[in-house]
Amino acid sequence: MPLHLSLRPGERVIINGCVLKNGPRRQTLEIENRADVLRGDEMLEEATARTPVRRVAYQIQIALVSQAHRAELLPVITAGLEDLARALPRFSAPIGEAETCLQSQNFYGAFRALAPVIRHEDTLFARFSPEQSL
Structure with missing residues (x-):
């Protein structure tokens, strides 16, 4: 079944x-075969990947779009996901899904699995940002 973008x-x-x-x-x-696809509105910029979850998601994004960097990034991503799982046990399901996707080389699935964790992290940082206390 083709993907229509x-x-x-x-x-x-x-x-x-x-x-x-x-x-x-x-x-x-119309993409007729399996391909690694990432739309512009899903992309993370390196400058905004400064929080723990966004940093791991950005590394997954780089692995998704650059096969040449996958081998060196996989151990870093795996360690980052393990750290996130310890720090955010409430989000063990999506983090575990990201780990499972990585094991099967499904980088897009791993990237998308972190979406609810990124939203949670954004909420926390917005709540406790210095501008909120002024």
């Missing part, structure tokens, strides 16, 4: 490590 004007997408940017019109791509 509808891209907004100027939207970026990464397919098997290749960064593509849509032109001025809405386009639809």
Whole structure:
């Protein structure tokens, strides 16, 4: 079953490590075989990967889009997930899902599994940010 991607004007997408940017019109791509795909609105920027969960998710994203870096990143990602599991036992299910996905080389699945953990982390940092206490 093919994957249909509808891209907004100027939207970026990464397919098997290749960064593509849509032109001025809405386009639809049909991907007919298995590919590593990451849409622009899902991408994390290195500058924003400064929190523990975002840092691990960013490393997974790099492994997703760059096969050349996977071997060196896997032990780092695995250690990061183990640290997160100890620090956030409430989120053991999505963190465990990310670990399972990594074992089967499903980097997109691992990346997406961390979404609820990232939302929780964002909520915590927003609640305790210095601007909130002023």
